[in-house]
Amino acid sequence: MEAEQAGLRNTLHRNGLRMTPQRQLVLDAIAELEHSTPEQICAQVRRRASGVNITTVYRNLELLESLGLVTRTHLGPGAPIYAVPEHRHVHLVCQRCGATEEVGTSVLEPLAGTLRERAGFVLDTNHVALTGRCAGCVRNDCV
Template structure:
């Protein structure tokens, strides 16, 4: 079964209707990579000006409930959504230039192992954001 059929089936199984708005919003998240609800709204409104902010927010909640998107807090602004259909990853955010880097979850394996072994805890890396300074910003600060 294709990914498209999978998410459509997931909607129906949970009692949700498949609407053009839901399709457009999920497509926007896929196309944008990491986007706030306002960025998703702006993207969708380029195609259908009838979609409003409350529709985007409600749909993102439904899509997250279904496991099709996740959110992370990459700044002090609104949460940023990304598709779960790609690789599982966590985020590095530079406090200097605000660059966001997606890091494969395998890179956190020793950290995850330690949390599991020492604390009997299984982390959800998709929501993990590590703030710091990238090499370029660190170099510029030390000059």
């Protein structure tokens, strides 16, 4: 944990920034919640520091994402979710019932290989959302 914190501080320092208490609280909240919207992150942060507002959370999320310290994924309508980059998987989001399932990024390896081979495109598979219909909706023939 100390090495991880030192790495975060080094990343911030290299970019002329410092680890503020608010940044630390936002990072801690993301790590604790695993997947979270800005509103959920703000609620978690406020448990420790009631004076932190949603604008501060959004500003810090934007900065932390630009530095590669957090990832943002859109699972559909509504707010994006944030996670630490080490939390890698593919979200399978049902367009009918809204259920979300996680699968390993290895399921995208064939697609990533095809895209690289045919288009020279390198797919970022670290945090991806795919939409469709879940097994339950397919089984129940929900349309």
